[in-house]
Amino acid sequence: MTRRVLPRLLLALSLFVPGLFLPGSILPARAADGGSALAQRPGQAAIASAHRLATDAGFEVLDQGGNAFDAAVAVSAALSVVEPISSGLGGGGFFLLHQAGQGGAGGRDVFIDAREAAPAAATADRYRTADGKLDSDLAENGPWAAAIPGLPAGLVHVAGKYGRLPLSASLAPAIRLARDGFPVYAKLERGYAARREVMERFPGTRAVFLSNGQPPKEGQLLKQPDLAKTLELLAANGFDGFYRGPVAKKLVDGVRAEGGQWTAGDLAAYRVHEREPLRFGYRGWEVVTAPPPSSGGVALAQMMQILAGWDLAKLDDAQRTHLTIEAMRRAFRDRTFYLGDPDFVHVPVDVLTSPYYAAGLRATINPEKATPSDSFSGLPTPLEDEETTHFSIVDADGNRAAVTQTVNLLFGSGLVPPGTGVLLNNEMDDFALQPGQPNAFGVMGYEANAPAPGKRPLSSMTPTFMVSPDHVAVLGTPGGSRIITMVLLGALGFADGLGAQQVAALPRYHHQWMPDVVQAESGAFDPDLAAKLRAMGHTLRLPEDSASGRGSSHTWGNMQTVLWDRRGNVLTGGSDPRNSVGSAEVRATATVAP
Template sequence: MFTNQFFNKKPIHAWLLCLFFVFGFFADRNYANVPAAVVSAHPLATAAGTKILNEGGNAFDAAVAVSAVLAVVEPYASGLGGGGFWLLHNATNARDIMIDGREIAPLEASEHMYLNRDGQPIPGKSLNGPIAAGIPGTPAALVHLTQNFGQLTLAQNLKPAIQLARDGFKVDQRFARTLRYHEKKLAQYPDTAKIFLPDGKLPVAGDWFRQPQLAGTLNEIAKSGMNGFYHGSVAKELVHSVRKAGGVWREQDLYHYKIVAREPVQFEYRNTRITTASLPSAGGLTLAQAFNILEYLPLDKDDSDNQAHLITEILRLTYKDRIELLGDSDFDQVPAKKLLSKGYAREQAALIDPEQAGKSILKQSIVNESVETTHFSIIDKAGNRVAATMSINTFFGSGFVAGNTGILLNNEMDDFSKGRNIPNIFGLYGSHANMIAPGKRPLSSMSPTFVENDKGILIVGTPGGSRIISMLFLVILDYINNNQMDPQKLVEMPRFHHQYLPDFIQVEPDAFDPGWIASLQAKGHEVRIMSQKWGNMQLILFDKENQQTRAASDPRGLSDTHY
């Protein structure tokens, strides 16, 4: 049994009640008879979280189990070779904390490592192979969560993932489609192909998929904690395989990896408290700016066309600041106080013309739609909450499995700025604040979030690369301004996006009528209907009035067009 002053832990006994595994009741001084819930992007991960709660674990134990199982059953979206942010809430003392398990740049990394002699990016170098991988943070986060906040042992929390990796699970349609679309990438490296193309064949839906090497690494972590990944035989194999294939990791990189516990960004909008990720996530500061600016604008909820125009202009301004000012605040000075101030929001709002689109400067960039991440949300019967977003960046990360570890490495180094006017895979630019430096964390869009007012509580987040922040902005607005209390309608709502550059509004296919698009074009906006929908939001809503908890999973996650 682990103890921690931050969290008061009591045994939990829960039972399965419905599809989203809603169960139990938490005894909070403000609420009574409130069911708990687990919701994730995969039913096996949701079931694992439920199992841990049934066995006496709390929400933080369940978060470890869900994170680890997603690494096994969604290897294209997250994993032990990546990182993430875990936003935690303690119901007893109402304190929040963000566990920063973001990847870091290796010690041999440098500002110009992905550029040629002319200062131009070498195609694919920051995306493919071990040279593209930052030092993973997910294993450290799982150990940290268990030891500091959990009630069970690490072995108990990792047991469901170990069993699924060792014994296997049936490939579902989404996994099969993803494998098919990325077969060429997976075939590049022998240790990757051995796992994902067994006997040279592409697994199809219904096939049994096993990862015994990954099970072995999970076992090492279960037995030895941090030493099971960042020291010893696993660490040596990781570094040996990475360097042999042209990467720059050292054992020292792994030895020195540290989790950082950070204060989340917290702000209010219309009597609603929003708690979300802090730097190196751009989400918190960008969302806070957006809502602060909104307070100084005439947002008519009955005029959807005008709403879209104003929201677009808010996103244009806030994403401009993301590009120019944000990075790892442990390395570079970020003017967070100014960005969060009401005075600055008033100045920004004054720049918005209610009748005419603004203009973004610099050259255009290409929007790449093939990106992936994962999110889950949990509330336990004690009222503890977790919102967690994890990633290896693009589908299957760098494509490189490190030797016999079974670990598929991230390509998060692409999230750093590589030079002036050079966008990353998401079309995002950056400044010196996000340039590569040894030990530095790249800027991220992952934004696990809590939203609370008199009506209820949202525990929410989503994958979606640069669009994560705009998705959350739209959902939180719908919840607050439109009193939307149906969680399924929140996750299903149509989406549009603007990120300063490229200077056009991105719109989901079949989401908005021609009149809506024409009204924005009349104000000077370029509107482009994208080829695919985006996001895979996982949301829990606790209705305070009815003392009910409901969970919703984004149907886009099961869509044939969501790759």
């Protein structure tokens, strides 16, 4: 059988079974055309981020005449200082950018891939024990867990190609925060406590986070002078300030001192990639989102186009939730087998995101009954929470940025090479290091996502734009594999007419094919809805079940959204209420149309 047998069968099914292909619901949506009654530019700016100091950094740069892309660099770098639990210079990220056209109408979208890349020495065999099993400690903690960081190169690229200000201006707020310090907040204290054993294995990490031998405490001022110096070198020398020269040497020396095998060549060879975003239509909206090596955009396209076959607003809660879960199940099954770094493997994006393929998947859904995940093949077929952070920006001219960045698990690998202040990621765990074995997020992979020198691990990060004739929405969230389904629920919320803050606060649930369980936040399902879903055959894992040991975590994600209503030229932001230090603000700025 060829690599495209399954999607061709489903495509054929959609063409020959009446009612499966619904042209009105899955043809590409018309983008906003800037009609005479619609605002051409917002005239104000909105930033929603996971920390108010990062939001302030973005506005500081806008007030200097910067645009949304300068602000994105400022917010990203500031989060790298104040949110080491979630992201940093030692990690990577995706920048989804929109350059507004003349007068704010139209324009161009671009996806900046600053995802981490595997060092040359990191092959799958390195992560297996003597009996052939995955060594999770090696994959998640310390030098072998770390891939080559991409975020510094991403900041340089975005500032240099899309910003108006010099990189030094956009990095100035982050440098100040690292040098002068910021107050430790409760989430940072809790996260360190959860990872303390790993963090304190390494002298460079202890030097940053311990004060007189004590871990960070809420309210304490955390200063990071080495990180400030690293940022200063990045600001002064661009790419070479991080990937060559003294910082690069300290990074390599620090990794090798702990038993890893990074080389100067690994760092110098890193490159940012510009990619074409994915686009698809959903009931009058154009959705612009992340392509591979993100799995999120492909899955989002599949789920939303499957669901486009029903008018969800007319369904009761149980029916709508059931159908949404079934769409999640099918998208995650495809994620497991088919997605990886497109520079290394063939990823059948055109097939997987086709409305015809979605129609074929829709035909396999029983509207009244759950489909057991093991009824789909669990073998490769011939087709071929808090960790991570997101921010959303719209500037006064209508430029916009949706940026998701990460170090993977809490505090990444836990390793700070001495003298750098850079906390390294543990993105190697996002590769399929052991085919068919779940990683730290419980998701599996096979050959398409196997590690190789320079290859980028598959990601769930899903920065997304939604554009209708009169609205523009920007959204994204952290949350591991749950990112994809949280963005789905947020996108459906915008399509239902919800506001930015309402979308940020929506309750969340998740299914990822395997294990065959539905997870949900506390209170997401009332008892009646839970009972109806169970009667349909769904296995639920709810916080309310925690007494039996089956519960999931109580809250997920940290969604940051911006919504521009062009009819009345109203700009609003939404910051996830689950996060006490987040901030969504709209302000007048000095930004003027070029």
